[in-house]
Amino acid sequence: MHSSGNALHVKASKMSKIGMKMPPLVRYKFPIIGHTYSYMFDSAEFFKQCRKEYGDIFSLYVWGQVMTFVGKEHIHEVLSRDDAFDSVELFSRKILIEIGDIRYNAFATKKYITNKLELYSERMQESILSGIQRFIGECEEPTVLNNLYFLLTKLIAVPTANIFIGEEEAKSNEVITTFARFTFDNLIYIAIPPIFDLIYPGLQDYVNKLTIRLGLYNPATKNLNVLVKLIKKQIDKRLQEKQEYGDLWKRPNDMLQDIIEEKGFDLNYINYSELAEKMALFILISMINAPRACANALIDLASRTEYMQELYEEQLEVVKEADKNGILPLGAFNKMKKLDSFVKESLRLTGDVVAFPHITMKNYTFSNGFQVPRNHIVDLYYDDIYLDESLQGQNPNSFNPFRHFNKNSPAAKVSKDFLAFGGSKHACPGRFLAVNEIKFFMHNVILKYNVRTKSGKIEEKWKLGPLSFPSLRGVIFEKRKSSQ
Numbered sequence: 117m118h119s120s121g122n123a124l125h126v127k128a129s130k131m132s133k134i135g136m137k138m139p140p141l142v143r144y145k146f147p148i149i150g151h152t153y154s155y156m157f158d159s160a161e162f163f164k165q166c167r168k169e170y171g172d173i174f175s176l177y178v179w180g181q182v183m184t185f186v187g188k189e190h191i192h193e194v195l196s197r198d199d200a201f202d203s204v205e206l207f208s209r210k211i212l213i214e215i216g217d218i219r220y221n222a223f224a225t226k227k228y229i230t231n232k233l234e235l236y237s238e239r240m241q242e243s244i245l246s247g248i249q250r251f252i253g254e255c256e257e258p259t260v261l262n263n264l265y266f267l268l269t270k271l272i273a274v275p276t277a278n279i280f281i282g283e284e285e286a287k288s289n290e291v292i293t294t295f296a297r298f299t300f301d302n303l304i305y306i307a308i309p310p311i312f313d314l315i316y317p318g319l320q321d322y323v324n325k326l327t328i329r330l331g332l333y334n335p336a337t338k339n340l341n342v343l344v345k346l347i348k349k350q351i352d353k354r355l356q357e358k359q360e361y362g363d364l365w366k367r368p369n370d371m372l373q374d375i376i377e378e379k380g381f382d383l384n385y386i387n388y389s390e391l392a393e394k395m396a397l398f399i400l401i402s403m404i405n406a407p408r409a410c411a412n413a414l415i416d417l418a419s420r421t422e423y424m425q426e427l428y429e430e431q432l433e434v435v436k437e438a439d440k441n442g443i444l445p446l447g448a449f450n451k452m453k454k455l456d457s458f459v460k461e462s463l464r465l466t467g468d469v470v471a472f473p474h475i476t477m478k479n480y481t482f483s484n485g486f487q488v489p490r491n492h493i494v495d496l497y498y499d500d501i502y503l504d505e506s507l508q509g510q511n512p513n514s515f516n517p518f519r520h521f522n523k524n525s526p527a528a529k530v531s532k533d534f535l536a537f538g539g540s541k542h543a544c545p546g547r548f549l550a551v552n553e554i555k556f557f558m559h560n561v562i563l564k565y566n567v568r569t570k571s572g573k574i575e576e577k578w579k580l581g582p583l584s585f586p587s588l589r590g591v592i593f594e595k596r597k598s599s600q
């Protein structure tokens with residue numbers, strides 16, 4: 117933070133923009149840079165200070181433009197007023213594919229996945245078990261695995277591919293690598309600090325996409341081409357088998373099949389590139405957060421081995437309900453109560469100080485009277501909710517794995533004090549699947565291994581401005597001895 121004590125002042129609060137009562141703009145010293153340095157390198161402290169001095173809504177001059185940040189009293193207003201705030205537009209400017217209609221993705225996720233959790237539960241579990249075997253292995257001897265974020269991206273690609281494009285394709289290495297690479301390539305574009313925006317707001321997204329626009333290079337093209345190839349292969353095969361077997365044809369259950377059976381989908385003229393882009397958006401939305409959450413939960417546990425035994429005992433109880441392959445009935449997930457609380461605590465302390473920017477679709481007046489113009493960025497100050505003692509209980513800064521235990525607030529439940537899955541009518545429709553994936557993964561890790569950080573210390577998150585990512589440092593996996 118560049119200033120000390122009361123040096124932060126309201127520079128332009130009232131009647132600044134076209135007669136609007138804009139939120140206070142925190143004073144800054146250096147033109148062009150504005151608050152960018154504090155935002156990037158000292159965000160937690162900087163926001164705390166701004167919040168203290170300016171209240172729940174304030175604006176900063178970051179990356180060449182004025183953005184507004186809202187705290188706990190108005191976050192839910194932003195989440196619920198989808199007539200005024202849009203989160204998709206900014207996301208779509210960054211990613212490497214065209215976003216069609218996100219409302220369709222929300223509808224399809226609910227209809228084709230969340231409503232069929234029971235149908236997919238066994239396959240999700242088998243996929244995770246095979247992913248653990250493939251990417252973590254036996255670990256008879258202590259084995260150090262680095263960059264768990266990327267490892268978990270590949271691992272979570274296994275159930276995702278299984279549910280999205282089918283059991284058969286999900287077995288191939290090419291598919292898993294394609295899903296994981298595609299997600300990572302997009303993530304890089306999302307996370308690049310927008311240095312060019314200092315010259316002109318929006319220039320960074322323009323520069324990022326220049327090679328794509330000029331048709332020169334798009335890192336996603338290779339992955340999209342693989343998707344086109346796979347989807348075409350699958351559809352050809354399905355159509356042929358359906359014709360061959362008639363009534364005896366066994367309809368594959370996956371999202372691809374649901375989509376091609378939709379009313380209006382013309383099987384005689386299939387635009388495979390369009391279909392691949394549609395699937396790619398599903399892959400991206402569902403993969404962008406789940407691997408990060410899984411890696412965080414795992415590293416949080418490896419950092420705090422003192423909780424291992426208690427969680428292990430709970431998993432030993434739960435696994436009694438499993439079949440001989442370790443597959444649990446859906447109801448057993450509700451019995452992982454301590455693990456659920458652990459996962460929720462890990463999600464709560466993901467570490468993003470501010471996250472989930474929205475853009476205004478019209479001039480808007482907040483309930484406290486402050487106004488923001490159309491096309492203005494409004495970002496959410498997550499820490500204001502997550503580090504608030506009245507909302508989170510004692511010591512909100514510290515990781516308390518059983519903070520949510522027996523409180524009737526499971527990890528997949530959206531509430532005012534828990535923002536991981538957003539809120540209101542657009543709250544993440546994939547959260548039930550996501551939480552079950554994370555829990556089943558952790559359930560099996562706990563049953564199978566002892567884990568600890570290589571450093572022997574709590575591994576802190578890797579920070580990029582106000583955003584956080586799982587530490588890239590090593591975690592040691594060691595197979596449990598049967599007596600343990």
Ligand code: HEM
Pocket residue numbers: 195203218219221222225229401402403405406409535536537538539540541542543544545546547549550551
């Ligand atoms: C830990 C994993 C995940 C996290 C943390 C997460 C988080 C989020 C958040 C914060 C939103 C925005 C909510 C809002 O606007 O209020 C969202 C939206 C969405 N998520 Fe997730 N998500 C996860 C996994 C998934 C999965 C696995 C799927 C699909 C199977 C999925 C599908 C969607 C869709 C379709 C939307 C858009 C909803 C809409 O605009 O109405 N998500 N997610």
